Amino acid sequence: MLDHVSIGVSDIKRTGAFYDAALSPLGYKRLSHGDSSLGYGDKGVQLWISKTGKPVPADRESGLHFCFTAKDRAAVDAFHAAALKTGGKDNGKPGVRADYSPKYYAAFVIDPDGYRLEAYCGK
Template sequence: MIDYVSVYITDIEEAAGFYNAVLATLSYKQYAKYSDIIAYGKGNINFILTLSNTHYCPQNSNPIHIAFSAANMQQVDDFHNTALIHGGKTERKPAFREHPCGEVYTTGVQDIFGYKLEAVYKYPKG
């Protein structure tokens, strides 16, 4: 349904350092980097960071929550730990939680710009 999500950031190099490390834990790769855009995805570009002024960043508005799919629980743990190493803050430690699709293993962090990020592993039912 959604082709990609784009969020605004205030420092392209700071964003690259944080997101390159954190998204690598979920097997995302950087597809493009320009002076004002960084694009990530798995097979296709589906997450874009766009350089803008502080008017559009979450410090001056309501934070956005973006959930990324994880392939397993280890990726969720790595996502959380890597985010903290690169300046992120814990919103929710990795744990099993109830979710509309059933129980999931998930973590929540706040990135260096104030966005709320989540890694979610929907483990097979059985």
């Protein structure tokens, strides 16, 4: 249904470091970059990030949720570790979410601007 999504962030350099690290284990990379925008994907840009004033109020998290597919459980684990190392907050450690499905393995983080991210593997 969707071709791509765009989000606004407060610090493009910090955000670039975070997404470079968090998305790399999932096979996504930075495909476009400039002083005020970044683009991530595997074959084409699927996530656009651009600098904006204040994307999410400081006293709460964004209502947006993005789930990225991972090739395996190790990639989910690496996504979570890399995200925490580069300024993300834990929002659910890697593990099976049996209430979703017996094979639903996922990890959840909140990026430096308050966006909720998930990496998921169904194996």
